[in-house]
Amino acid sequence: MPQPVPFWKNPIIVLVLCTLMILISYGTRQSFGFFLIPISESISNGRVEPFSFAVSLQTLIIGLSVPFVSMIADKWLGPIKMLVMGGALYAFGIFLLSNATSELHLALSVGVISGLAAAGCGLPMLLSVVSRVAPEKQRSLWMGIVSAGGTGGQMFLVPFNTYLLARMDWTDAIMIVAATIFAIVPMALIVGNASGDALDQKKDTQTLGQALREARADRGYWFLCLGFFTCGFQVQFVVTHLPKYLDDTGTGVTIGAHAIALIGLTNMIGTAIAGKLGGHFQKKNLLVFLYVGRSVIMLAFFVSPISQMSVYIFASCIGLLWLATVPLTAGIVSTLFGPRYMATLYAFAFLSHQIGGSLSTWMGGVIRDATGSYDIWWWVIIMGGALAALLHLPIKERPVARLAQPA
Numbered sequence: 427m428p429q430p431v432p433f434w435k436n437p438i439i440v441l442v443l444c445t446l447m448i449l450i451s452y453g454t455r456q457s458f459g460f461f462l463i464p465i466s467e468s469i470s471n472g473r474v475e476p477f478s479f480a481v482s483l484q485t486l487i488i489g490l491s492v493p494f495v496s497m498i499a500d501k502w503l504g505p506i507k508m509l510v511m512g513g514a515l516y517a518f519g520i521f522l523l524s525n526a527t528s529e530l531h532l533a534l535s536v537g538v539i540s541g542l543a544a545a546g547c548g549l550p551m552l553l554s555v556v557s558r559v560a561p562e563k564q565r566s567l568w569m570g571i572v573s574a575g576g577t578g579g580q581m582f583l584v585p586f587n588t589y590l591l592a593r594m595d596w597t598d599a600i601m602i603v604a605a606t607i608f609a610i611v612p613m614a615l616i617v618g619n620a621s622g623d624a625l626d627q628k629k630d631t632q633t634l635g636q637a638l639r640e641a642r643a644d645r646g647y648w649f650l651c652l653g654f655f656t657c658g659f660q661v662q663f664v665v666t667h668l669p670k671y672l673d674d675t676g677t678g679v680t681i682g683a684h685a686i687a688l689i690g691l692t693n694m695i696g697t698a699i700a701g702k703l704g705g706h707f708q709k710k711n712l713l714v715f716l717y718v719g720r721s722v723i724m725l726a727f728f729v730s731p732i733s734q735m736s737v738y739i740f741a742s743c744i745g746l747l748w749l750a751t752v753p754l755t756a757g758i759v760s761t762l763f764g765p766r767y768m769a770t771l772y773a774f775a776f777l778s779h780q781i782g783g784s785l786s787t788w789m790g791g792v793i794r795d796a797t798g799s800y801d802i803w804w805w806v807i808i809m810g811g812a813l814a815a816l817l818h819l820p821i822k823e824r825p826v827a828r829l830a831q832p833a
Contacts, residue, residue: 435619435622436620437559437560437561437620437621439616439617439620440555440556440617440620440621441556441559441560441571441572443613443614443616443617443620444552444555444572444575445571445572445574445575445578446575446613447509447513447547447552447575447610447613447614447617448548448549448552448572448575448576448579449575449576449578449579449582449583450579450583450606450609450610451513451516451544451547451548451576451579451607451610452548452549452575452576452577452579453576453578453579453582453583453584453690454516454520454579454583454603454606454607455484456577456579456665456686457583457587457603458477458481458536458666459665459666459667459668459669459670459682459686460584460587460588460591460669460679460682460683460686461587461591461596461599461600462474462477462478462666462669462670463669463670463673463679464591464596465477465526465532465596468596469526469528469529469531469532473795474670474791474794474795475791475792475795476529476532476533477536478666478667478787478788478790478791478792479532479533479537479788480529480532480533480535480536480537481536481537481666481787482537482783482785482787482788482791483533483536483537483538483541483784484536484538484540484541484544485541485658485662485780485783485784485787486541486780486784487537487538487541487542487545488541488542488544488545488548488776488780489658489776489777489779489780489781489783489784490777490780491541491542491545492545492548492550492773492776492777492780493770493773493774493777495508495512495545495546495551495773496550496551496554496769496770496772496773497634497770497773499551499554499769500554500634500766500767500769500770501634505551505554505555505625505769506555506614506615506617506618506621506625508546508547508551509546509547509551509552509555509614510610510611510614510615512543512544512545512546512547512548512551512610513543513546513547513607513608513609513610513614514543514608514611515539515542515543515546516540516543516544516546516547516607516610517543517604517605517607517608517610517611518539518543518604519535519536519538519539519540519543520540520600520603520604520607521600521601521604522534522535522539523535523536523540523600524597524598524600524601525597547610547614548776549572549576549756549772549776550772550773550776551769552572553569553572553573553752553756553768553769553772554765554769554772555621555625556568556569556572557569557756557760557765557768558621558625558766558768559621559625563705564705565705565757565760565765566701566702566704566705566709566753566757567698567701567702567704567705568701569752569753569756569757569760570697570701570702570704570750570753571697571698571701572753573697573701573749573750573752573753573756574693574694574695574696574697574698574701574749575694576697576749576752577690577691577693577694577697577745577748577749578690578694579690581687581688581691581694582690583606584683584686584687584690585683585684585687587599587603588680588683590602590603632766632828634767637763637766637767637770638767638770638771640763640826641762641763641771641774644762644763644826645820646758646762646820646821646822646823647759647762647771647775649817649818649820649821650755650758650759650775650818650821651774651778652778652817653713653717653755653814653815653817654751654755654775654776654778654779654782654814655778655779655781655782655814656717656782656810656811656813656814657717657751657752657755657779657782657814658778658779658780658781658782658784658786659782659783659785659786659810660720660724660782660786660807660810660811661748661783662782662783662786662787663783663786663787663790663803664689664724664744664807665686666787666790667787667790667791667794667800668685668686669682669683669686670682670800671800672685672732672737674794674799674800675732677732677733677734677737682737684737684738684741685737685738685740685741686741688738688741688742688745689741689744689745689748690745690748691745692742692743692745692746692748693745693746693748693749693750695745695746696745696747696748696750697748697749697750697752697753699746699750700712700716700750700751700753700754701753701754701757704753704754708823709754709755709757709758709761710754710758710818710819710821710823711818712750712754713751713754713814713815713818714815716747716750716754717751717811717812717814717815718811718812718815719747720744720811721809721810721812722811723740723743723744723747724740724744724804724807724808724811725808726740727739727740727744728801728804728805728808755775756768756772758821758823759771759772759775761823761825762824762825762826763825763826763829764825764829782810786803786806789803790803
């Protein structure tokens with residue numbers, strides 16, 4: 427009789443802890459909008475552009491460094507060591523933020539250090555782990571659950587950090603945030619033990635260079651990467667600037683905090699459902715629906731009178747589609763090329779996502795400071811959804827010839 431598997435080597439532990447790690451990593455990033463006002467008042471005399479630039483720089487650096495971080499993990503270190511290093515450095519970067527006294531300090535701590543660190547403990551690395559550990563028939567669902575954990579961070583960490591800001595100085599609140607991030611380190615070590623030999627990189631014959639050339643030759647992969655630009659372009663603007671937008675309209679920052687948390691709650695549902703549906707329907711068609719749906723919801727919110735109820739309706743609806751794109755996009759990458767180099771191949775799609783988010787976050791602040799309003803940028807992000815939908819239509823969702831089953 428086969429020996430029973432110890433509970434600490436159960437794949438479910440990998441799923442739970444990877445979900446918690448992205449909850450912390452992503453939830454922290456989604457909380458920056460609520461530190462925007464106190465940090466801007468403390469360091470830049472109320473100007474929001476410097477902190478917007480720092481967050482934008484972090485988003486861009488995450489995107490630029492994720493492909494290299496993923497290649498290092500795929501080829502040499504493995505994902506577990508990268509998660510440990512990323513979690514420790516991320517906590518250090520946020521700790522430095524608590525001691526920031528200038529706009530340059532903001533850019534270095536939030537932008538550069540935290541950006542490099544978050545690349546090592548973000549979704550590409552965690553989805554790579556889960557895709558290799560999950561049962562094949564449940565892979566899309568598991569990736570949906572982990573992706574949902576990201577906005578679970580909005581649900582739990584955004585209200586928690588808002589609570590901290592209401593009761594203490596922002597510098598003390600940031601210290602607590604840094605301590606929370608450091609919890610990623612021990613969780614990653616436990617995941618490494620629970621994964622068994624699923625992360626063994628020696629059993630695969632394809633090289634990283636071969637995988638990159640294979641992806642480069644696939645037209646659908648390019649369309650997927652370009653479409654994912656809009657995902658970051660839309661969500662990063664909303665999560666960073668919605669509190670200030672609502673403050674400008676007189677609705678209040680507190681309502682913004684509730685809205686971001688509500689987005690997190692409903693997206694936990696929407697992303698898990700998307701992961702489930704991705705196992706039964708063509709993922710590219712689901713992505714077309716999601717991008718069009720996002721733009722329709724944003725348009726309805728923007729042209730309607732702003733009230734507490736309209737904000738909550740918007741948050742509930744957009745949350746269902748918020749990061750539902752992630753398991754579907756990652757699932758297409760896995761379908762096309764297999765899970766072995768998914769961290770690296772998904773990372774290039776993620777790079778496009780982060781460039782979109784960086785541009786939108788920064789330009790949102792620039793437009794707000796220049797015109798006193800976010801109106802122009804709302805129209806830009808609304809139109810982006812239609813373009814993303816069109817880009818997904820030509821994708822052929824089937825494995826490359828290397829993985830195709832013989833007739």
